[in-house]
Amino acid sequence: MNLTLRIWRQQGPQDKGRMVSYQVTDVSPDMSFLEMLDVLNERLILEGEEPVAFDHDCREGICGACSMVINGTPHGPQKMTTTCQLHMRTFSDGDTIDIEPWRAKAFPVIKDLVVNRGAFDKIIQAGGYISAPTGSAPEAHATPVPKADADAAFEAAECIGCGACVAACPNGSAMLFTAAKITHLGLMPQGQPERDSRVLDMVAAHDEAGFGGCTNAGECTPACPKGIPLATIGRLNRDFLAASRKRSGETATAG
């Protein structure tokens, strides 16, 4: 099939950036979206033009590197699918496809479709862990974990840190990302000792990184390639309130 691509081109952080149109021909429906961009890039290189820069690595939907907004939707039209797993059979001959980077204040553009997601690491640094220095662990079976808790924790732990939730959110909030980690660790008995400090510190780091507040717009979960449930945010809010009361005797609101 033949397609028209309109791709965001931006030389560097200082450049203003613009949409540029490209024609691609003979696209096979079996190609992945990124393979289609590979074909375009091979042609651009030989024509003496700069290829389009984009983040990608595992190309099997788990590393979380790929990050593009396709026709206005993070990772494109297919639900529960990262861009690298999106295949061209989802599109039709003659389509025009808009391709843009994640757009959020906390994710500045580095070049073309590549953004800086270092703010996610900052949120994890603030408390997205259980302090268990190597060698200090008790026997694994010392603490049974109810299967339902373990399964729910796993569901939240599936987050791949891609940032689609932020790109989808009208406020540029990373509350789903933050809540996924709060939920994962908060459901495990091993995560209890640091549960209060974790939620307070991670939310503070979230706000400091320039992410917007959560207003329950609900755009994040549908955009999430792993389907992290919206309920995790409710859980974060409950933990946040409880921890805030304990810490200061006052009430506060999350994000």
Added chain:
Amino acid sequence: MHDNSDLFITGEPIADTKAPDGPIETRWERRRFSAKLVNPANKRKMTVIVVGTGLAGGSAAATLGELGYRVKSYCYQDSPRRAHSIAAQGGINAAKNYRNDGDSVYRLFYDTVKGGDFRARESNVHRLAEVSVNIIDQAVAQGVPFAREYGGLLDTRSFGGTQVSRTFYARGQTGQQLLLGAYQALERQIAAGNVEMNARHEMLELIIVDGRARGIVVRDMVTGEITTEFADAVVLASGGYGNVFFLSTNAKGCNVTASWRAHRKGALFANPCYTQIHPTCIPVSGDHQSKLTLMSESLRNDGRVWVPKKAGDTRAPGDIPEDERDYYLERIYPAFGNLVPRDIASRAAKNVCDEGRGVGPGGLGVYLDFADAIRRLGRAAVEAKYGNLFEMYERITGENPYDVPMRIYPAVHYTMGGLWVDYDLQSTIPGLFVIGEANFSDHGANRLGASALMQGLADGYFVLPNTIGDYLAAGPFEKLDESHPDAAAARAQVEERVSKLLSINGDRTVDSFHRELGRIMWEYCGMERTDAGLRKAIELIRGLRDEFWQRVKVPGRGEELNQNLEKAGRVADFFELAELMCVDALHRTESCGGHFRAESQSADGEAERDDENFSYVAAWEFTGTGERPVLHREDLNFEYVHPTQRSYK
């Protein structure tokens, strides 16, 4: 044996001088005791560079930070959480014997030595089996959400044909969950100021001063700035080199550059030809293919592998009656059937396709059929077990495996070879340690399923942090800065190479060279290797490498994000590695594990090992691009597990 003296020089043998002797179950404990310790106050004065943030590098950097060392960590990804360990699906082995099914440290040791086709060191493998139990404890303490039973205890499964249930797992995302555990521990150390993290940085050279590894040259992949970084020791945890084949299950960025640069500076490279070809991957769909996707091996527990009996049968699978199908694994290996080890399943698939009985585009595929399982267990049970894998398959191929059999074909998955290390995981360059897939140490000629995660974490959490102290006890070493002549020279080499790549401005893209190199390797140094084929491959690789340096076109500048420049540097190193892989494969005229030499097989087509002549590690010394490498042999001794020919019939 053939005379291959035109291709390599035989040098002095090499020995692992750190390997303890005595009863095998006490060796690790005695080595930990004999290793010198570093005074806690001194640890703060010492810097360790760790390259790579996968299971091995991430866990090592976190643990070294916890111990009080100053750590500088580097990864090419935009976050340490994205290292390719994230993609490991199946599970992690540990000799917990929670099932009371006869497992033990000794049995895991035994299975791993045997599974590696008697080409790994007994001492290392035993240590790996011992440490395996600590890994599970560690991961659980970090909150890794392993699969659990209704009673709240950990679930395990049998994996890759083992007869005990020792594989711990987190659905099909065990690698992801274990990596996030290590990543979170690492982020905690970053926040504590013990680890300095440098994401989007690529190591392009090793700095050696007075015979010791003292630093690296890195390129900031965003600004293009090239800097020299110093430390008292350097740890490479930069993964495997499967991407030399272009198409593999590795991430697109996986590369050999860190290892290869160290090899060029004197670190020996061991057993480069040992490549694991995984039998259950989604076949290539066309010339645009950029990578291959693994379908978990667990599918072989219920799926039946078959091809049509007749060559060139183009009927749809449903139109081929039962008696015209060849369930070839069940036919040839009645005892193990569809569960034969990876190397055997892969080669069998290649053989039926070579006979013209392959299915799908280009005849490069075999069916993995769940119709019987669906009849026996019901669709719901199959969905509960494999639903996510079936969805993944459908997303990629557009075919529904509940209705039509899956098509699978082998793909390059893991490389057992890597930089040579001693028992302390130190390379032949003092101060240069190598961990995880980047070293060669524990899997011999074939890695068993669920053993890669175990080895990466064993090295990073428990082995290296104990052994590196023995080296660092002699430090801290002389302070260095960028003006040191050896550092300046290393940096100049990198700058020169970058500008060379940018200046050729030819008429072929980096990818076009990489694809062609991959085709050569797959054809001649893939599942089946021959003397004539490997010689041809070496000739082709040399020609293509020369062409690369004449005709490659790398657009853009060095002082910016330039993904083609990154790729070009990696492909240049793959060319050199590819030649060494072929030389290694050529010299090893036996078949063992993932290395199958057509000349060394039994009358019924099974691999024949040659213990008399090849019971050694081949450690290669670099002498120059296109020059003959020097072979150093490390003899392997088996005191506990006595070599036998593997049989799965």
